[in-house]
Amino acid sequence: MKLHFQIVRLKLKETFSISYGSYSHRDALVVSLTKHNKTGYGECTAIDYYGIDLNAFILKLESIQSLLEKREIIYPTEFYLFLESLNLHFFLCSALDCAYWDLFGKLEKKNFLELNSISYNKLPESSITISIDPIENQIDKIKKSNWNNFKVKCNHFNELELNSLLCLDKNIALDANCSFSIDDCKLIENNKLSSQFTYIEQPLEVNSFTNLNANKYPNWMADEDCQNETSILGLKHHYSTLNLKLVKLGGLTPALQFVKEAKANNFKIMIGCMTESTIGISAGAVLTPYADFVDLDGANLISNDIANGNFIDNGKVFLSEKPGLGISLK
Structure with a gap:
């Protein structure tokens, strides 16, 4: 098995603003694993909030490259035990785990759903993110969009602005990125209108979630408060929904276990x-x-996408029937 890696710069179609800052690009580390002329791909991006240093990841990959390349092809869950032994950052572990699932499926000529006996009738539609902007600009973007679901970024609580979003007759969610106060959340919890938002994501600073009540009107969603499977039990009674991101968990392998634990609770x-x-x-x-x-x-927000595979078109999720994760480079 051969390992290859490179850093690429993903350019955003427009400046992307959240409560943590504004960005015109994201740097991404792309890893690939090749065996028998089949290549699997994985990725992680440099996110300031998590202190990601892609150059440090490169050094780590160089230090483990020979160990990794000596590995025989085994089932992905077994390969993940090897990854865990390497003491990798969870972002980097995710990139390698996803690349291996992609490679393994291509070698076996089966896609991820077939390998894991996953079936479905209809998939939920994705939201498109509306970054921080004056409320009139956010509303204008929503009105002009062909998407059905929207996640609106906030960096403060303003009841009048939130009410104006509800007047749009659209599926609107809020992402506060820790910018609301406890008093703000109490007002939201006791306001029946808040139940009209699809969800309200990460309203408070991390580890302040005990001030939230999942039995009130809003559908509180944990993001920064939910980093891995071990955090699930403590979030009960405070959040109703959990945001699963592969890089937070360390890849597809732990994500499968996360799903089971979350659903069980x-x-x-x-x-x-x-x-x-x-x-x-x-x-x-x-x-x-x-x-x-x-x-x-994520890929809909950038202007220089580097790959083909599963994709989102105006919110609709299209899953490739190709082996592995269906990924190929452009």
């Missing part, structure tokens, strides 16, 4: 993403049969 699940190419989106998309909500618009 009566949580709803959203399959989310970072700003990433179709490589990362293709990996997340194979979990959409498990999802109550989908937010996989």
